[in-house]
Each structure stands twice: as structure tokens, then as C-alpha cells.
Amino acid sequence: MDNPLVKYLSKDGHVDKKILDQLAYNEKMAELGRLSAGVIHEINTPLSVISAASQMVLDEKGLSEFAIEMIERIHTEALRLSQLTRGLLSFAREEDGVTEETDVNETLREILSFLRYEAQKRSITVSEEFDYRLPGINADANRLKQIFLNIIVNALHAMPDGGSLLVRTSQCGDNFVNIRIADTGAGIPKTIINKIFEPFFTTKEPGQGTGLGLFITRNNVHALSGRIEVESEEGQGTCFSLYFPAIALQE
Numbered sequence: 001m002d003n004p005l006v007k008y009l010s011k012d013g014h015v016d017k018k019i020l021d022q023l024a025y026n027e028k029m030a031e032l033g034r035l036s037a038g039v040i041h042e043i044n045t046p047l048s049v050i051s052a053a054s055q056m057v058l059d060e061k062g063l064s065e066f067a068i069e070m071i072e073r074i075h076t077e078a079l080r081l082s083q084l085t086r087g088l089l090s091f092a093r094e095e096d097g098v099t100e101e102t103d104v105n106e107t108l109r110e111i112l113s114f115l116r117y118e119a120q121k122r123s124i125t126v127s128e129e130f131d132y133r134l135p136g137i138n139a140d141a142n143r144l145k146q147i148f149l150n151i152i153v154n155a156l157h158a159m160p161d162g163g164s165l166l167v168r169t170s171q172c173g174d175n176f177v178n179i180r181i182a183d184t185g186a187g188i189p190k191t192i193i194n195k196i197f198e199p200f201f202t203t204k205e206p207g208q209g210t211g212l213g214l215f216i217t218r219n220n221v222h223a224l225s226g227r228i229e230v231e232s233e234e235g236q237g238t239c240f241s242l243y244f245p246a247i248a249l250q251e
Contacts, residue, residue: 040085047085051078101136101247102144104169104177111148112167115156123162131170135246137177143220150217151181151240158185158238177246182239188232196230 054075058068112126119126137144155165163184172178188196197218221228225245232238 044082044085047078047082051075051082054078099138099140102139102141103134103136104144104179104244105130105132105134107141107144108148108167108169108179111145111152114149115152118153118156119165122156122159124156124159125164127164127166129166129168134169134171134177135248137224137244137246139224139244143224147217147220147224147242148179148181150213151242154213155181155183155185155238158183158187163237171246172243174248175246176243179242179244180239181242182237184237187234187236188230188238189234193230193232197228 054071057063057071058075063071108128108130112128116126152165152167159165165184166180166182168180168182170178170180197214218228221242221244227243229241229243230238231241
């Protein structure tokens with residue numbers, strides 16, 4: 001580990017070990033992100049070839065119905081994977097940091113597409129109830145993705161034996177966009193629900209979480225001038241509600 005800050009802090013006996021562990025973890029993830037970006041670029045090249053070649057074959061005459069069906073499937077899946085890798089690259093860019101009009105529904109769809117396999121693996125049914133008249137919000141798209149990703153991943157982890165996840169968007173009056181993310185997981189005990197946004201607070205097993213996810217999530221929500229609320233009942237599930245200022249609709 002070559003980070004000089006980590007080396008310096010390691011000599012200070014008053015620094016919380018969790019901080020050192022988190023710095024080391026952040027450094028590892030940053031390196032993994034750089035490596036992943038290169039791999040994704042390599043994947044995109046053959047995907048583009050597969051997509052173009054399958055389209056050229058589809059333009060040929062005299063193909064059987066079975067051949068057309070199979071080639072269309074290849075073409076569709078190649079396009080889907082290409083969109084997914086582009087989304088991952090966009091999410092990985094740290095330099096964006098641009099606040100602009102953002103489509104909440106589209107951002108949620110992108111995050112849910114990343115997590116579809118994880119949900120299926122856990123036998124979790126994901127339902128989307130999007131208000132398609134929803135106005136945009138002013139947001140850094142990557143910051144918004146991080147918010148949704150943290151909450152939805154937590155929801156999936158709360159349902160190891162399966163369940164259902166509901167993601168709903170709506171307009172709250174004329175001024176706010178509301179996002180509700182509700183799971184049917186284990187729920188949060190009343191004795192600790194007021195602590196879940198505190199830094200380093202976690203109920204996960206050692207090594208399974210840093211306790212920073214919801215702390216960072218709340219800070220990101222506040223940075224976008226929003227607010228976050230949580231309701232939960234043990235054995236019934238948890239619902240996170242997010243509110244962001246809406247961009248006024250043009251008359």
C-alpha cells in the first residue's frame with residue numbers, strides 16, 4: 001500500500017483503525033476501477049463487431065425464421081451488454097461532478113439494470129412504478145447513482161432468502177420529486193433505527209461492511225438539497241423515501 005497518507009496515519013496510535021481500513025479499501029477500489037475501465041473498453045470492441053455483423057446477416061435474404069430469431073437475439077443481447085458497459089464507465093468517472101438536469105426514472109433504470117442479476121440470484125422480485133410525467137431534478141448524475149446504488153444494494157442484502165423490492169417515483173406537490181425504495185426484508189430494530197446514518201455504524205458481520213454506506217448516502221442527498229427518511233418494522237421490511245427539489249415544468 002503506497003498511499004503516503006495511509007503510511008503517515010499508520011504511525012499515529014490515536015487514529016481509529018476503521019479509518020485506516022477504509023482508506024486502504026478506497027485505494028484498492030480505485031485501482032480496481034482503473035483496471036475495470038480498461039477491461040470494459042476491451043469488451044466493447046468485440047461487442048461492437050458482434051452487433052454490426054449480426055445486423056449485416058439480418059439484412060441477408062432467404063434466412064429461415066429460426067435463423068432470424070437467433071440472430072436477432074444475438075444482436076439484442078450485444079446491444080444490451082454494450083449499453084451496460086457504457087453505463088458502468090459513466091458511473092466510474094470521478095471527474096464528472098457536473099450538476100445538470102437529470103432524469104430520475106432513467107437513472108433508476110440504469111442502476112436496476114446493473115443489479116438485475118443480483119436480484120434474480122437472491123430470488124427477489126423487483127417492481128418499478130415510475131411516474132413518467134416526473135420533472136427532472138438538478139443533480140450530479142454520478143452522485144445520484146451512488147445514492148440509489150447504496151440503498152438498493154442494502155435492500156437486496158436484507159433479503160437473503162428472497163422477497164420483493166418496490167421502486168416508485170412520484171411528484172410531491174409542485175416542488176419535489178419523491179423516490180420510495182421499499183423491501184420486504186428483516187427490517188431495522190427500533191432501538192437502532194436512529195443510528196443507521198451515523199459513520200461506522202453497521203449491523204453486518206466483521207469484514208462485511210464499513211458502516212459508511214448510509215452515512216455517505218445521507219451526505220450525498222443533502223449535497224443535492226434533498227432529504228432522506230426511513231420507515232421500518234422488524235420482520236416486515238424497510239422503506240427509504242427520498243425528496244429532491246423538482247425543476248419547474250415549462251408552461
